[in-house]
Amino acid sequence: MAKVAVMGSGSWGTAFANVVADAGVADVVVYGRRAEVVDAINQRHENPDYFPGIPLNPAVSATADPAKALHAADFVVLAVPSQTLRDNLAAWREHIGAEAVTVSLMKGVELGTSLRMSEVVTEVLGVSADRVAVVSGPNLAREIAERQPATAVMACPHEPAAVRLQHICKSAYFRPYTTTDLVGVELGGAVKNIIALAVGVAVGMGFGDNAKASLITRGLAETVRLAVSLGADEHTLAGLAGLGDLVATCSSPLSRNRTFGERLGAGRTLDEVIAETKQTAEGVKSSESVLALARRADVEMPITEAVVAMMHHDLSPAEALAAFMSRTAKPERYGM
Numbered sequence: 001m002a003k004v005a006v007m008g009s010g011s012w013g014t015a016f017a018n019v020v021a022d023a024g025v026a027d028v029v030v031y032g033r034r035a036e037v038v039d040a041i042n043q044r045h046e047n048p049d050y051f052p053g054i055p056l057n058p059a060v061s062a063t064a065d066p067a068k069a070l071h072a073a074d075f076v077v078l079a080v081p082s083q084t085l086r087d088n089l090a091a092w093r094e095h096i097g098a099e100a101v102t103v104s105l106m107k108g109v110e111l112g113t114s115l116r117m118s119e120v121v122t123e124v125l126g127v128s129a130d131r132v133a134v135v136s137g138p139n140l141a142r143e144i145a146e147r148q149p150a151t152a153v154m155a156c157p158h159e160p161a162a163v164r165l166q167h168i169c170k171s172a173y174f175r176p177y178t179t180t181d182l183v184g185v186e187l188g189g190a191v192k193n194i195i196a197l198a199v200g201v202a203v204g205m206g207f208g209d210n211a212k213a214s215l216i217t218r219g220l221a222e223t224v225r226l227a228v229s230l231g232a233d234e235h236t237l238a239g240l241a242g243l244g245d246l247v248a249t250c251s252s253p254l255s256r257n258r259t260f261g262e263r264l265g266a267g268r269t270l271d272e273v274i275a276e277t278k279q280t281a282e283g284v285k286s287s288e289s290v291l292a293l294a295r296r297a298d299v300e301m302p303i304t305e306a307v308v309a310m311m312h313h314d315l316s317p318a319e320a321l322a323a324f325m326s327r328t329a330k331p332e333r334y335g336m
């Protein structure tokens with residue numbers, strides 16, 4: 001059987017390990033940095049910090065030793081916050097086998113470099129892009145841990161690797177598709193978090209479904225503009241990793257990004273919201289790196305700009321709304 005190492009025992013790492021175990025065709029081990037989480041997974045088949053009361057497949061084992069997790073792994077699945085990936089990978093690099101396929105579950109863009117996560121992997125590990133895959137789609141981790149039905153996209157420029165990954169994930173409740181469009185899949189995932197922050201702000205301000213639908217639709221338009229200008233296929237953004245994830249994340253109270261925005265929109269200060277947010281809300285930091293990417297590509301992303309201004313430059317939700325609504329009138333389709 002293939003061996004899958006999942007590096008990170010938070011929400012998505014735990015739920016994804018469970019998906020692989022439930023698919024039943026690969027061995028899976030999770031690396032967690034805290035012994036109490038590792039012990040709970042091994043002894044009680046539960047991750048009490050992230051999914052209390054949800055039974056994990058007993059075939060999911062855990063270790064606090066990254067070398068042990070990575071030893072002879074065919075797939076190395078990365079599930080830590082995006083901004084920590086470079087340092088973590090540098091520490092893990094010596095234990096990752098030359099033939100392993102690295103799989104990013106992460107939905108962020110690196111601050112400072114504006115690199116996508118797969119690009120950070122190829123840079124740090126010195127491997128070709130053909131050995132790096134990405135999993136994305138409408139995948140709220142709790143629903144998947146509860147074994148509710150879901151679909152996802154496995155992206156890799158080397159299609160056979162995406163197909164192998166599809167095989168080790170497919171189960172009665174998890175249906176993976178494949179694509180070779182890494183750029184579209186990664187940017188769809190990173191930008192939807194930013195749009196979910198904006199939707200959350202609108203919900204927190206008390207606005208209804210017209211505002212939400214407008215942000216989702218115009219959010220998709222700016223995602224497509226950016227992704228296509230960087231080489232993505234427009235159809236990818238109409239698929240699971242684009243529209244699918246955008247709708248799920250912007251609609252769900254389970255989304256950490258939407259919840260973050262909602263608290264801000266309801267009048268809490270940024271510092272209060274940051275202090276209340278225990279899990280990773282990637283869009284807060286990635287809004288800056290995505291905007292930097294957009295400026296470099298000369299692409300307009302007004303919702304992302306508004307989110308950056310609220311998250312990093314003290315613009316209030318009311319001021320952001322006024323600035324957005326008073327933009328110059330335009331045709332619906334422009335600037336592709």
Ligand SMILES: NC(=O)C1=CN([C@@H]2O[C@H](COP(=O)(O)OP(=O)(O)OC[C@H]3O[C@@H](n4cnc5c(N)ncnc54)[C@H](OP(=O)(O)O)[C@@H]3O)[C@@H](O)[C@H]2O)C=CC1
Nearest residue numbers: 008009010011012013079080084106107139140141279280
């Ligand atoms: N949750 C979801 O529904 C989904 C999340 N994603 C993406 O998956 C990625 C991971 O998110 P998610 O699992 O939700 O995040 P969580 O916040 O739930 O978990 C983060 C994990 O990373 C660990 N961690 C945090 N900081 C560091 C660090 N500096 N070094 C090493 N490990 C660290 C945490 O350990 P500890 O528990 O000890 O703090 C925890 O195991 C993100 O990019 C997210 O966008 C994608 C799809 C769905």
Ligand SMILES: O=C(CO)COP(=O)(O)O
Nearest residue numbers: 137138139140255256257
């Ligand atoms: O990516 C996700 C669902 O696909 C999870 O979204 P949040 O990180 O906002 O919780």
